[in-house]
Amino acid sequence: MNPALLIAVPLLAAFIAVMVMKIDKVLLSLAVLFNLVYTVYNAIIYTNPIIYTIGNFKPPFGISLVVDGYSLVGVILLNVVFALMVFLSFKLIGKYAVVLLVSLAALNGIILTGDLFNLFVFMEIGAIAAYIMTSMDKGYKHTFNYLVLGTLASGLYLFGIVIIYNLFGTLNIIDLSESIGNTVYAAMALPLIFIFVGLSVEAKLLPFSGWVKGVLKKANGLVGTLIISAYATAMLVMFGRLINSIFILSDGLKIGLTIIAVLTLTLAEAAAFSKKNLREILLFSSIAQSGLVVVLFLNGLILPAVLVLANNVISKVVLFTVSAKMAENTGSDNIYDLKGIFASYRCFGIGFTVAAMSMVGLPFFFGFVAKANALIGLLQGGNIWLPIVILLVSVVEGVYFMRILTNLWNPGEEGELAKLKDVNDFKMKKFVKLGIVSLIIGLIIIAAGILPLQNIQKYFDADFLSILSNSIGGA
Amino acid sequence: MMIQYIAILLMLVGIYGLLSQRNVIKMIVSLNIFEIGLNVFIISIGYVKDGVAPILTSVNNSSSLMFVDPLPHALVLTAIVIGVGVTALALALARKMHKKYGTYELDEMGGEA
Numbered sequence: 093m094n095p096a097l098l099i100a101v102p103l104l105a106a107f108i109a110v111m112v113m114k115i116d117k118v119l120l121s122l123a124v125l126f127n128l129v130y131t132v133y134n135a136i137i138y139t140n141p142i143i144y145t146i147g148n149f150k151p152p153f154g155i156s157l158v159v160d161g162y163s164l165v166g167v168i169l170l171n172v173v174f175a176l177m178v179f180l181s182f183k184l185i186g187k188y189a190v191v192l193l194v195s196l197a198a199l200n201g202i203i204l205t206g207d208l209f210n211l212f213v214f215m216e217i218g219a220i221a222a223y224i225m226t227s228m229d230k231g232y233k234h235t236f237n238y239l240v241l242g243t244l245a246s247g248l249y250l251f252g253i254v255i256i257y258n259l260f261g262t263l264n265i266i267d268l269s270e271s272i273g274n275t276v277y278a279a280m281a282l283p284l285i286f287i288f289v290g291l292s293v294e295a296k297l298l299p300f301s302g303w304v305k306g307v308l309k310k311a312n313g314l315v316g317t318l319i320i321s322a323y324a325t326a327m328l329v330m331f332g333r334l335i336n337s338i339f340i341l342s343d344g345l346k347i348g349l350t351i352i353a354v355l356t357l358t359l360a361e362a363a364a365f366s367k368k369n370l371r372e373i374l375l376f377s378s379i380a381q382s383g384l385v386v387v388l389f390l391n392g393l394i395l396p397a398v399l400v401l402a403n404n405v406i407s408k409v410v411l412f413t414v415s416a417k418m419a420e421n422t423g424s425d426n427i428y429d430l431k432g433i434f435a436s437y438r439c440f441g442i443g444f445t446v447a448a449m450s451m452v453g454l455p456f457f458f459g460f461v462a463k464a465n466a467l468i469g470l471l472q473g474g475n476i477w478l479p480i481v482i483l484l485v486s487v488v489e490g491v492y493f494m495r496i497l498t499n500l501w502n503p504g505e506e507g508e509l510a511k512l513k514d515v516n517d518f519k520m521k522k523f524v525k526l527g528i529v530s531l532i533i534g535l536i537i538i539a540a541g542i543l544p545l546q547n548i549q550k551y552f553d554a555d556f557l558s559i560l561s562n563s564i565g566g567a
Numbered sequence: 568m569m570i571q572y573i574a575i576l577l578m579l580v581g582i583y584g585l586l587s588q589r590n591v592i593k594m595i596v597s598l599n600i601f602e603i604g605l606n607v608f609i610i611s612i613g614y615v616k617d618g619v620a621p622i623l624t625s626v627n628n629s630s631s632l633m634f635v636d637p638l639p640h641a642l643v644l645t646a647i648v649i650g651v652g653v654t655a656l657a658l659a660l661a662r663k664m665h666k667k668y669g670t671y672e673l674d675e676m677g678g679e680a
Contacts, residue, residue: 209642216649223656232664233676240585242596243596243653247605250646251578254639258612 093134095144095157098167101126106193110253116189117182123193124396127171127200135164141264143206156206165398166203166329173321173405174199180413180529181314184366188225188314195221195318199326206477208253208263211330216246219294222323225315226307234306239305241293249290252283253414259283269338276342284339288349292335295327295383298356308375313416316371320378320412321405328382328401341390350390354481356383361485365492370415370425373492377451378408380485384466387478393469399462407447407459407537410530413442417526432503437523443530445497450537452490458540570611589673591661595654602650606643613639616621 105123109116117540141160148154160503178185185192197296206212219242227235257263259279260271272280292300308316341349357380363375381404388397417440418433419425433439450459463486469477581601588594623633655661661671668676 172570180646209645211643213649216653220652220656223660227660227663230667232660232667233673236591236657236660236664236673239653240594240598241655243657244582244601247578247601251605254609254612254642257639 093130093138093142093144093159095142095204095392096146098127098171098204099128099157099197102193102197102200106190108195109190109193117185118522120178120185120193124171124175126509127167127196130176131164131168131171134159135168138164145189156266157204157208158206159204162333162394162398163203163329166325169398169402169405170203170322170325171201173317173325173409174407176409176529176533177314177317177413178321180409180526183315184312184314186228188228190319191221191224195225195322199322202326203329206265208256208265208268212246212250212253214240215249215294218323218326219243219246222319225318228313228315229310229312231306231310234303238303238307240340241300245290245293245300248286248288252286252290255283255286256280265338267334272338272340274340276340278342280339281342281345284341284345287334291331292326292352294323295331295386296324296379297352297386298359298379298383301356301360301379304375304379305372309369309372309560311371311416312420313413316375316412316416317409320375320408324378324382325401325405328385328389331386331399332394332397335389335497336392336394343501346390350387353383353390354478355385356380357387357482358485361488363370365488368426368428369410370427370430371412371419372497373496374408374412374415377489378404380489384482387482388466388469391470391473391475393466393473396462396466396469399458399465403450403459403462403537406533407451408445410447410533411451413526414440414530417523426500431499432501434500435503439527440523440530441501443527443532443534444500446534446537447530448493448497450541452493455539456541458537461541476497570614571608574608574611577601577607580604581586591664591671591673595657595661599650599654599658603644606646606650609639609643609646613637 102123105119109119137293138161141158144157146155146157169223178192195218198214198221202218203215204210206216223235223239223242226238253263256268259277260268263272289300293303296304308319311319360376360380360383364373364380367373367376381400385397385401385404388394388400415425418430422430422433424430434444438549446457450457453459453463463482467482470479470482578601581599581604584597584600585594588597594645615633615635618633618635621637664676665671670676
């Protein structure tokens, strides 16, 4: 496999699209399709990890891309989500195809890169694309807020990695993890905090996620799924890589970060519970899920964390796109204004319901597998409090998703049988494609909830560092 | 080294500006001050006392000389380019905001519809 193609093809397409504006959407579709097919094909034939050195400059001198089972699962998830998003919201793309291509290249780069400074560059490219995309709905004030926060955060990240460079003389992640070994360095606390803050803004952890509400409250399906699903995938997968295979956190730091992540989980679920607008509920729910994923990564549960992440991002594609579509057609996304809409439009109603049930984690849905794995892993690690917290917030999550579903399915008063006169005429337009795709995703979520997990296990078995360490050159 | 304290001071000035100013242009300037402080800090990392430039010339043609570390310079070059890109985008946004609200003051813009 040549992982550089996943970054180079979208970038090349972006450059051509700038010159030949007429075919920009064709190029976008082709690049997205190429990335999807190429990653899935390579995952099927995957045997052992690859280090791809760009220009044959051996690491740590050159930039390297890392393809192991973990990053392969990450890029598949990312490219599936991206393809779904582009396909579902194709009409909304308008003149932004070039920006989407650049963001696709950057997000693939974030997951694949084997160099901390290269990660910074990809993060900034991705962030600039995100700023442009979020200014699409003319909410410039919120975008500016996001821009300031994002730039400050990536500045702090850069500050952190420069301190690490000063300590260890390298920024290559494999080289770095060999130098660090299993030792806890006291001097690492400060740069790690800076790196954590820098990544938290894009990963949407409290208190660094203040920008999300303003940017996404009125976002359309394209921008919403881009930020909630695609960016969250890339950032959280990289986050897991950093805290699990490179840096060794001291106990104090681990407790501090866990507290932040647990607070994110609980406070964001509480905020979601108190909201009445669909998109606000979904964005707070995404923040909460990011918190949950980080909690799992901090406890070393990589497979459950990726499962929870996959469940969240794929469900959110359906949930957010349907919500934005309904808001676009009816002018509101308040759940009481949309009362009974699914009774008229069953097709995407069922897709939405399956995705919501999977988010809650009911049995027979993929979310159940993810949450069960997470809880079992935490309990096996001797952790009692985290499972209790996760179960409690799952109840809260269940209550607000059930409230959404009962309101959207039942046109009448609560607790009474609906009458025909209660059914509003919502006049949805062009919903057939969305309906069919959400049904298919619903089926996949159910299928993934029933099928066993052994097949995915092989991607997480390989010991990342021991296999890769002999690829380091120079002395 | 003294210059590192100055760099960190510059970064703090930038952060203070971001926190205290409500004018869009002044916030962009603060962001740039922060970035400049950061860049100076990165360059200072590569400093070696009595080091020479890491270039082989007819005067310095031996690799056994004391070189300053060239890698932070390369990092800074990239960081500057990215900083310029972000600043350009921020200024474009500021222009759009001025068109929409007729002011650069965030407080005078009112709530977003």
